[in-house]
Amino acid sequence: MIPFINVRAQREAYLSEFKQAEQEVLDSGCFIGGPQVQALETELAEFTGAKHAITCGSGTDALTIALLALGLEPEDEVIVPDFTFIAPAECVMRLGGIPKFADIDAETLQISVESIESLIGEKTRGIIAVNLFGQCAPYAEIRKCARANNLWLIEDSAQAFGAMQNGVPACTFGDISITSFYPAKPLGCYGDGGALFTANDELAKKIRLIANHGSQQRYIHEICGMNSRLDALQAAVLRVKLRHFKDELKKRSENASKYNEFFNAVPGIAPQKIAVGNTSTYAQYTVLADDRPAFLKQLENAGVPYCIHYPQPLHTQPCFKGLNQGIGNGNAIEACQKVVSLPMCAFTDVDEIIARLKKVM
Ligand SMILES: Cc1ncc(COP(=O)(O)O)c(C=O)c1O
CATH class of the missing domain: 3.90.1150.10 (Aspartate Aminotransferase, domain 1)
Structure with a gap:
């Protein structure tokens, strides 16, 4: 049997490293947040060159948190690709926004800038571009279009952490960029996980606040947020995989x-x-x-x-x-x-x- 993705062979290849990292977490008694998650966030920022890397519970959560941080309001329109996994459109709709479905390029299969432009109207607030199947969407044109129309840009790099465009790493093209650590992703953990990236200090602060029940100080909740955290065990697994x-x-x-x-x-x-x-x-x-x-x-x-x-x-x-x-x-x-x-x-x-x-x- 040929596996579609051979996660077992990967585990065997780095088994002693995984076992040591997993044991350290189990023995530490620190299962949510803590030093493993902090170290991973530093390594993710170093890998991508993003100023801030903030982990969370999944790629879908990362999209939701990004939309909340950017201030999506009910009835706001957000342009998303018509050909991709459901998460970008689903998250917009879940928050009361309206996804507008853009066509793609027939050969690269990436979102078409022409189609994005044709969908921009009074209620358009932003664009979610997806780096489909592992290569970046055409960001030079997308960013130009977003700037010209005063729209924010989310880069959905769930499938493309580690990709480059003209020497620039993925996860640095959006006002907020996101990735997923779903096990089948190129950099996958052993459960659900995700991360957000931004160069903007204010957005980074908002993202951390939203992902942690709207709280910076324990039991003081500045806004209504959500619980979206990466486990220490997942962070430890990801740190081993990131080395390879x-x-x-x-x-x-x-x-x-x-x-x-x-x-x-x-x-x-x-x-x-x-x-x-x-x-x-x-x-x-x-x-x-x-x-x-x-x-x-x-x-x-x-x-x-x-x-x-x-x-x-x-x-x-x-x-x-x-x-x-x-x-x-x-x-x-x-x-x-x-x-x-x-x-x-x-x-x-x-x-x-x-x-x-x-x-x-
Ligand atoms: C393009 C895209 N965006 C978002 C997601 C959501 O990520 P997750 O499964 O970690 O919630 C996926 C996952 O398959 C994806 O492919």
Whole structure:
């Protein structure tokens, strides 16, 4: 059985480091916050170059906290990509805002700046750009557009912690940037976890306040916040993985190059294009297949697992249907009919996968 993501091989590779780090936390009696979480936040800030890195309970919480910190009000409109995981649109809607679904570029699959511009209106307050599948959205244009229209920008880098754009690290492009440490993410923990990044001292203060019940001083609550904290055990696991993360990114990139070489020679199958100036974490290695049912049959015959990220554009999800949007988002609609993601992590045996595919394709 080829695993889609080989978390067991990763655990075995760094087992003694994990065991020592986990034991230290268990013996310390400090399970929430404390030195492990503080050390991780320092390391995350160093890794990205962000002035502030603040951990929290999940990537979804990070988005919610970011929207609260930026002052989202009911009925405010926020532009989000139509083709992505539900979290950005869901968090806007949950807080009473209205997500406006932007189309994507047909090749890079990133949010389209043209489409963002077409959606800006009186009630638009901000943009959530997603670094889809591990490469950054086109930030030079997005930031220009946000500035020109007086909008805030959230960079959703749940899939792209560790990516670069023109030498600048992901998680530094938004007024607030966020990531997720969900176990399947390139830098994943052993449960839920997330982080927010910002260069703005005031926003950093607000973020910490919101994530901790609106409180700086114990039992004094300045605002109504929430409970969103990273466990010390998750922080300890992440610190071990962070030590190996650059090597893992290199291996992921080598694996992607092997896939690319193979699929570039297969008519009717095109790997997601990586834009000039971008590196990708390959949170997903995704191809566009003109005849997806036939390709899926081939993968099944070869015993290669796959996932469909994502089977439908967000505007068609039952929870957003009442918004009556997105029918013109042709690229997002087409991507949903063609995308297939293949096994990808630093421990994936891509040579074995390609050998199997060569027998059936
Ligand atoms: C683009 C994107 N944003 C946000 C999230 C939410 O992260 P989490 O699962 O940690 O809540 C995910 C998770 O899959 C994601 O892919």
